[in-house]
Amino acid sequence: MNVQHYKQRLLDLERTLSARTDRAVDEGRGAFIDDAHDAGDASVADEVASEQFTEAEQDAAILQQVRDALTRVDAGTFGTCIVDGGPIEEQRLDAVPWTSYCVKHAQARDAATQSRTPTL
Numbered sequence: 001m002n003v004q005h006y007k008q009r010l011l012d013l014e015r016t017l018s019a020r021t022d023r024a025v026d027e028g029r030g031a032f033i034d035d036a037h038d039a040g041d042a043s044v045a046d047e048v049a050s051e052q053f054t055e056a057e058q059d060a061a062i063l064q065q066v067r068d069a070l071t072r073v074d075a076g077t078f079g080t081c082i083v084d085g086g087p088i089e090e091q092r093l094d095a096v097p098w099t100s101y102c103v104k105h106a107q108a109r110d111a112a113t114q115s116r117t118p119t120l
């Protein structure tokens with residue numbers, strides 16, 4: 001496995017995501033302040049702001065995982081599953097380079113998450 005290849009991808013992702021989260025948070029704040037002031041309707045501005053914060057929060061969550069993965073690159077544990085220490089499939093790393101679970105344990109985790117989520 002070419003760890004440097006994934007490290008480069010992770011560094012690119014980190015740069016992209018951190019730029020995007022910074023911008024989204026700024027826009028979120030800007031929308032709240034400007035629209036609330038001009039329109040006198042704080043609730044609309046509040047909605048706009050919270051939508052942008054949600055996107056920013058998702059980006060921030062991935063950004064955190066990307067940074068964790070970079071820590072594992074430096075620690076020499078990148079590409080191993082944190083559940084059983086087994087190798088993570090390269091196909092999976094190509095799709096989700098920041099993952100810390102092999103396919104088997106990622107599926108087990110997804111299943112656990114879904115069973116906690118009530119179906120409508």
Ligand SMILES: [Zn+2]
Pocket residue numbers: 081082083084085086101102103104105
């Ligand atoms: Zn595993």
